Amino acid sequence: MDFKKELEKLLLKHVTPEHIHIEIPSNLQFGDYAFPCFSLAKELKKPPNQIAQELFSKIKNPSFLEEVKATGPYLNFFIKKDVFSKEVIGEILKKRSAYGSSLVGKGKTAVIDMSSPNIAKPFGIGHLRSTVIGNSIAQLLSFSGYKVIKVNYLGDWGTQFGKLIVAYRRWGSEKELQKSPIKHLYDLYVRFHKEAEKDEAFEKEARGWFKKLEENDAEAMRLWSMFRECSLKDFEKIYKRLGVTFDVVSGESKYNKEVDRVLLLMKDKGVLEESEEALIVNLDTYSLPAALIQKSDGTKLYLTRDIAAALERKNKYKADLLLYEVGSEQKLHFEQLRAVLKALGFSWAESIIHIHHGLYSFAEGKISTRKGNVIFVEDILDKAVALVHALIKEKNPGLAKKEKVAEIVGTSAVIFHDLINDRAKDIVFDWKKMLDFEGETGPYVQYAYVRICSILKKAKIRPKSPDYGLLKENQEQELIKKISLFPSVVSDAARQYKPHIIAKYVVDVAQSFSRFYENCQCISNDRKLTEARIALVIVTKQVIGNSLWLLGIKILEEM
Numbered sequence: 001m002d003f004k005k006e007l008e009k010l011l012l013k014h015v016t017p018e019h020i021h022i023e024i025p026s027n028l029q030f031g032d033y034a035f036p037c038f039s040l041a042k043e044l045k046k047p048p049n050q051i052a053q054e055l056f057s058k059i060k061n062p063s064f065l066e067e068v069k070a071t072g073p074y075l076n077f078f079i080k081k082d083v084f085s086k087e088v089i090g091e092i093l094k095k096r097s098a099y100g101s102s103l104v105g106k107g108k109t110a111v112i113d114m115s116s117p118n119i120a121k122p123f124g125i126g127h128l129r130s131t132v133i134g135n136s137i138a139q140l141l142s143f144s145g146y147k148v149i150k151v152n153y154l155g156d157w158g159t160q161f162g163k164l165i166v167a168y169r170r171w172g173s174e175k176e177l178q179k180s181p182i183k184h185l186y187d188l189y190v191r192f193h194k195e196a197e198k199d200e201a202f203e204k205e206a207r208g209w210f211k212k213l214e215e216n217d218a219e220a221m222r223l224w225s226m227f228r229e230c231s232l233k234d235f236e237k238i239y240k241r242l243g244v245t246f247d248v249v250s251g252e253s254k255y256n257k258e259v260d261r262v263l264l265l266m267k268d269k270g271v272l273e274e275s276e277e278a279l280i281v282n283l284d285t286y287s288l289p290a291a292l293i294q295k296s297d298g299t300k301l302y303l304t305r306d307i308a309a310a311l312e313r314k315n316k317y318k319a320d321l322l323l324y325e326v327g328s329e330q331k332l333h334f335e336q337l338r339a340v341l342k343a344l345g346f347s348w349a350e351s352i353i354h355i356h357h358g359l360y361s362f363a364e365g366k367i368s369t370r371k372g373n374v375i376f377v378e379d380i381l382d383k384a385v386a387l388v389h390a391l392i393k394e395k396n397p398g399l400a401k402k403e404k405v406a407e408i409v410g411t412s413a414v415i416f417h418d419l420i421n422d423r424a425k426d427i428v429f430d431w432k433k434m435l436d437f438e439g440e441t442g443p444y445v446q447y448a449y450v451r452i453c454s455i456l457k458k459a460k461i462r463p464k465s466p467d468y469g470l471l472k473e474n475q476e477q478e479l480i481k482k483i484s485l486f487p488s489v490v491s492d493a494a495r496q497y498k499p500h501i502i503a504k505y506v507v508d509v510a511q512s513f514s515r516f517y518e519n520c521q522c523i524s525n526d527r528k529l530t531e532a533r534i535a536l537v538i539v540t541k542q543v544i545g546n547s548l549w550l551l552g553i554k555i556l557e558e559m
Ligand code: ARG
Pocket: 113, 116, 117, 118, 153, 154, 155, 306, 324, 326
């Protein structure tokens, strides 16, 4: 039974449909559902309190309602506890891993650009954000019925490759490159800039090599593809640890070959203008600075390649949503991308959404490497895993497979720490907050899950037809209420592209569970009560599991 729908039907007897918006009050005291009378008040030109009173006297309670109250401008509905419990728990037991899913995106395709690190520059913390937030959004959308295509759009073209080639030919080592590509290439990159400061010849040589690359010179191409392949292998290691996969790995280099077609299209539509030998698209109508499409020396730009890539995503994948999980510093870039496509007459440009994330700052600067201010994601993951490993040795020395558990808990802690913060805001990276087993952390939630597993193991019984009317304690009711909210929480998070809504929610469920567990003895001699409580434990496990899946976090049965 969908209580919300039932209540809407009930109200429909007295209210016109456009005024019916049923809310879920955050405080149990105001019932399970509430109907605010404000919008009706405007139409009827009566105070909302009076309307609430009048409706109250008209409504006849259907059998699933315990009580209706008129509180100020609201009507509050209280569902009979046993009916509510039975509905919620029954539904979760029926739907299991599909509980919370929906079909809002059915028949639609979303392409999400995520991670998208640069070759030759480190896989930094910003790319970590894009990877884990993007991954969670992809899960949320596919859970909401969309077909999702995850694209890793590598920064594998640009003048930096000329610099790298120069540096590699001077100081590079193939052995080092194979051993730790990202770090070696970054070292070379840093060294190039140091030397170039002292001697202008370096920049000139680098421009020369980039030009060769654009002309497909064999040696330039050989080095370029070696850098790309090695780096990709290194990135793969990080993705594996984070549990993230992609449907398409492409990159700027691919679209660099297509930019000429884009330029033709632009000329055709008459949007391209010459300005000091460069080519631009004027975006005055959109109140944006002009988009630079081709520099005076003939080179194309990041934006030009993104235009080509967006056209492909629209045409090849028939994308209904073109999502880009990228740092907020690229706001202007994506506004220009959208505006240029609009100027070209593509109304679908509206479906380009920049899902932006804020910056990380560091409370303690210690983990930065010798190489300057860059913080490598690998180092962060390693440190988190080492800290967890030490904790396990101290708290649970008998645990089997300590390394494996530490790897999962450590990486999950990093992921969760990122996801629990509203992506739009900047975050302070804080080891203590991240690994606190009592706080709003990955380890806390994973631990709740592990505890549930052990209760279920101990209980040994499987509830057949539990009497949910026995779940009368406040903590039981609070927990049932929380897990009943999961579908609406998922829909909020998906609509706003905000995984932190799920992360906060799952912490909340874990906390409710722990209050329930402390106050209500799960396994007792009262067989009927044990059955009902175990059913509640089973569905809580399901909701925590589904939430963690949406966050891209692995679950553990023991830790
Ligand atoms: N490689 C870029 C960077 O690290 C991010 C690419 C984002 N995706 C895109 N289609 N522009 O800054």
